[in-house]
Amino acid sequence: MNAPSQGTETVMDLSDRAADFPILERAVHGKRLVYLDNGATTQKPRAVIDAEARYYSESNANIHRGVHWLSQHSTDLYDRGRERVRQFLNAAQIEEIVFTRGTTEAINLVAASWGRTQLKAGDEILLSGMEHHSNIVPWQMVAEQTGAVIKVIPVTDKGELDMSAFATLVNERTRFVGVCHVSNALGTVNPVEEIVRRAHAVGAVVLLDGAQAVAHQKVDVQALNCDFYVFSGHKLYGPTGIGALYGRRELLDAMPPWQGGGDMIHTVSFERSTFAPSPQKFEAGTPNIAGVVGLDAAIAYVEEVGLERIAAHEDALLQYAVEALAGIPGLRFIGEAAHRAAIASFVMTDIHPHDLGTILDMEGVAIRAGHHCAMPLMTRFGLPGTARASFALYNSRDDVDALVAALLKARRLFGLEEHGA
Amino acid sequence: MNGFGDLRELYQEVIFDHNRRPRNFHSLDDATHRADGHNPLCGDQLTVYARVEGGVVQDVSFIGHGCAISTASASLMTEAVKGRPVEEVEALFQDMHAMLTESHPERDLGKLEVLSGVREFPARVKCATLAWHTLHNAITQAQEIAKTE
Numbered sequence: 317m318n319a320p321s322q323g324t325e326t327v328m329d330l331s332d333r334a335a336d337f338p339i340l341e342r343a344v345h346g347k348r349l350v351y352l353d354n355g356a357t358t359q360k361p362r363a364v365i366d367a368e369a370r371y372y373s374e375s376n377a378n379i380h381r382g383v384h385w386l387s388q389h390s391t392d393l394y395d396r397g398r399e400r401v402r403q404f405l406n407a408a409q410i411e412e413i414v415f416t417r418g419t420t421e422a423i424n425l426v427a428a429s430w431g432r433t434q435l436k437a438g439d440e441i442l443l444s445g446m447e448h449h450s451n452i453v454p455w456q457m458v459a460e461q462t463g464a465v466i467k468v469i470p471v472t473d474k475g476e477l478d479m480s481a482f483a484t485l486v487n488e489r490t491r492f493v494g495v496c497h498v499s500n501a502l503g504t505v506n507p508v509e510e511i512v513r514r515a516h517a518v519g520a521v522v523l524l525d526g527a528q529a530v531a532h533q534k535v536d537v538q539a540l541n542c543d544f545y546v547f548s549g550h551k552l553y554g555p556t557g558i559g560a561l562y563g564r565r566e567l568l569d570a571m572p573p574w575q576g577g578g579d580m581i582h583t584v585s586f587e588r589s590t591f592a593p594s595p596q597k598f599e600a601g602t603p604n605i606a607g608v609v610g611l612d613a614a615i616a617y618v619e620e621v622g623l624e625r626i627a628a629h630e631d632a633l634l635q636y637a638v639e640a641l642a643g644i645p646g647l648r649f650i651g652e653a654a655h656r657a658a659i660a661s662f663v664m665t666d667i668h669p670h671d672l673g674t675i676l677d678m679e680g681v682a683i684r685a686g687h688h689c690a691m692p693l694m695t696r697f698g699l700p701g702t703a704r705a706s707f708a709l710y711n712s713r714d715d716v717d718a719l720v721a722a723l724l725k726a727r728r729l730f731g732l733e734e735h736g737a
Numbered sequence: 738m739n740g741f742g743d744l745r746e747l748y749q750e751v752i753f754d755h756n757r758r759p760r761n762f763h764s765l766d767d768a769t770h771r772a773d774g775h776n777p778l779c780g781d782q783l784t785v786y787a788r789v790e791g792g793v794v795q796d797v798s799f800i801g802h803g804c805a806i807s808t809a810s811a812s813l814m815t816e817a818v819k820g821r822p823v824e825e826v827e828a829l830f831q832d833m834h835a836m837l838t839e840s841h842p843e844r845d846l847g848k849l850e851v852l853s854g855v856r857e858f859p860a861r862v863k864c865a866t867l868a869w870h871t872l873h874n875a876i877t878q879a880q881e882i883a884k885t886e
Contacts, residue, residue, distance in 0.1 A: 345743075666757075667805075668803065668804035668805060669804075670779050670781075670803075670804040670806075670861070670864065671748075671804045671805045671806070673860075674744075674747065674858060674860070674861060675744060675748075678742065678743060678744050685779070686778070686779050686780060687779075687780050691780075694780070700779075700780035700781070700782070700802055700803075701779065701780045725740075725741075729741055729744060729748055730748075730753060730805075731753060
C-alpha cells in the first residue's frame with residue numbers, strides 16, 4: 317500500500333495552496349508576509365471571502381421569518397451550513413449542532429445552561445492545567461454560583477497531561493471534565509479518548525475544546541464519544557464570529573435556554589413562553605447567517621484539500637521547524653509532547669518574547685508572543701510568556717527558514733553570540 | 738552594525754545596556770511609597786519603590802520582569818528621577834507620556850530620548866510607559882507601606 321518509491325514529499329506538498337489566500341500576497345514592513353500566527357486565527361481562502369460577499373450580494377434575508385423567496389433561500393443556506401458542520405464532526409443528528417459566535421460562546425453556553433442547572437455544592441469540575449482562559453473562567457463563574465469545586469489535571473514538564481494524576485482526580489464527585497483536544501499554547505494533542513472513557517466511568521460529562529484541533533485533524537464526535545465538542549470557524553479558515561457547539565442530543569434536550577429572544581421560542585405570552593427544540597432553543601435572535609455561509613465554504617475548502625493531507629503536511633513542517641529551531645543557540649522549547657500538532661512554542665535566553673515578536677514582525681514574520689490566554693500554564697512553567705509559531709496548510713519550509721533567519725537576526729541585534737555564549 | 742533598519746530606532750545601545758544591567762533593580766526597605774504595575778496583555782510586571790522626604794524623591798528602585806523596552810524604561814526612569822522634587826517628577830512623567838504616545842515635548846529629555854523610537858511601534862508603547870505610570874501611582878496616590886509589612 318505504501319510504495320516507498322512514491323515520495324512522501326509530493327503527497328504532503330501543498331505549496332500551491334498558498335495562492336488560494338489573497339492576503340499572503342501582501343507585504344508587511346516591505347517584506348513578504350510570513351504568517352505563523354495561525355493558532356490565533358487562520359487566513360481565509362478566496363472561496364470563503366467570495367462566499368460571504370456573494371451571500372450579501374445575492375442571498376441576504378433574515379431566516380425563519382418571511383414567506384418570501386429570499387428568506388427561504390437564506391434559510392436553506394443556513395441549514396445547509398448546519399448540515400455541513402454535522403458531517404464535518406460526524407454528529408449523528410443535525411439537532412446536535414448549535415451555532416455560536418465561537419468556541420468561547422459555546423463553552424459559556426454549556427456552562428450557563430448545563431452547568432448552572434446540573435451542578436451543585438460539592439460537585440467537582442475537572443479541568444486541565446493547559447486550558448485556554450475560555451475553558452477556565454466560565455467554569456469559575458458557575459462554580460461560584462453553584463458551590464461546585466474546580467480541580468485541575470496537572471501538566472508534566474514535557475507539556476503533557478499527567479494521566480496518572482488524572483486517574484486519581486476523577487472520582488464519583490466529578491460531574492464535568494473540560495479538556496482541550498489540542499493545547500493552543502503548546503500544541504500538545506491530548507489523549508481525549510482515554511479521558512472520555514475514564515470520565516464516563518464515573519458518570520461525568522465531558523466537553524472537548526476543539527478550537528486548535530479541527531483545522532489539523534479529522535474529528536469524529538461519535539468515535540470520541542464526548543458529550544460536548546466546541547470549535548471556532550476563524551481558526552478553520554472561516555470567518556470570525558461564527559463557531560459551533562456539538563452536544564449529545566439527550567443533554568441538549570434537557571438543557572434550558574441560556575438567552576431569550578426571537579427564533580428560540582415555540583409560543584410566547586406574558587404569562588409563559590414555551591421553547592423551540594434544539595438547536596433553535598439555543599440560537600436566540602438573528603444569527604450570523606453570512607458567517608455560517610462562510611464557515612460552510614471553509615469546511616468545503618478544507619475537505620477539498622483533505623484533512624489527512626493537511627495533517628501530513630503540517631506534521632512534516634513541524635518536524636522540519638523543530639529541527640531547524642533546535643539549532644538556534646539559546647532557544648528552548650516549551651512543550652515537547654510526544655504527540656504535537658502544528659505548534660512550536662519556545663523561549664530564548666536573554667530575549668523576551670515581546671522583543672522577539674517586534675523584531676520578527678519587522679522581518680514580515682508574524683508570530684504570537686505572550687501568555688496565549690493560558691496564564692495558569694505559563695505560571696506552571698515559571699514564564700511570563702512564550703513565542704509561538706503555529707502552522708497552517710499554506711505554510712512552507714520557506715516560512716520556517718524565514719522564521720529561523722529572523723530569530724538569528726534578533727540574537728545579533730541583542731549582541732548575542734551567533735553560536736551561543 | 739547594519740541591516741537592522743528601523744529596529745535600531747527602537748533598540749538603541751543604551752536600551753540594551755539598561756536591559757542587561759538594570760539600574761536600581763532591587764526592592765527598597767525604607768520606601769515610603771510603592772505601587773505595582775502590570776500589563777495584562779503581555780504579562781510585564783513590576784513594582785516601583787520610592788522614598789519621598791521633604792517633597793523630594795530621595796531614592797527610587799524597581800523589581801519585576803518584562804521585555805527589554807519595559808526593563809530599560811524602568812531603569813532609565815529611576816536614574817532620571819532620583820533626587821528630584823515630586824513636582825518635577827510629575828512634569829517629567831507628563832513629558833515622557835507625550836513623547837511616547839503623541840509628539841515630542843518642547844524640552845530635551847536627555848538620556849530618556851533613546852525611548853522616543855517607541856512611538857513608531859504602537860504595540861510597544863505600553864511597555865515603555867508601564868514603569869512611569871507605576872511611579873506616578875506610587876507617588877501621587879500616597880500608597881504608603883505599612884511599617885509592619
